[in-house]
Amino acid sequence: DVKVTQSSRYLVKRTGEKVFLECVQDMDHENMFWYRQDPGLGLRLIYFSYDVKMKEKGDIPEGYSVSREKKERFSLILESASTNQTSMYLCASSFQYTEAFFGQGTRLTVV
């Protein structure tokens, strides 16, 4: 069974804090993704990685950075959290040419 695990289901952080969201997959997938999902806006890609240490900006990378030091782990970092980053964050992974598997999501609230 493919498993994509996000470190937290719910997170509450203060404005200005540095926030780390972790994602681990156990299927040796090359590709990993971070999305945020907001009502009415659908899924929006933040960053994408197709190999270790490789990253590509998505639609909305501003205010975020990522790290992929190991194939199975893809971290999303909010350098200085702001209230407009309150959202549902979804991690996904896939092989090339196949469907993606999503984690359970992290609902982040920045107060």
Add this chain to the structure above:
Amino acid sequence: EDKVVQSPLSLVVHEGDTVTLNCSYEVTNFRSLLWYKQEKKAPTFLFMLTSSGIEKKSGRLSSILDKKELFSILNITATQTGDSAVYLCAVEKRSNYQLIWGAGTKLIIKP
């Protein structure tokens, strides 16, 4: 629950290759299926498909819809680096014109 699933989630190919992107859907009150290309800015419209089996073509891009099997494909022949983008599929509902978005396919064309 309505859903639109795109595959693959990402694709890395060389210039000159032909690629096929997939979009399957389970949406009540289907009205049309739309393909968009999204680079750095807002998505740009590519095709709208409402009838099965009729290919829409624009230059090197073409698309077709199968309403029986509930999917669409987008083909790009002789790819160029300028084709690098996220390709989004969305289904429009007849009842309220709502768009249900797929997660997108991130296409990277290497020179």
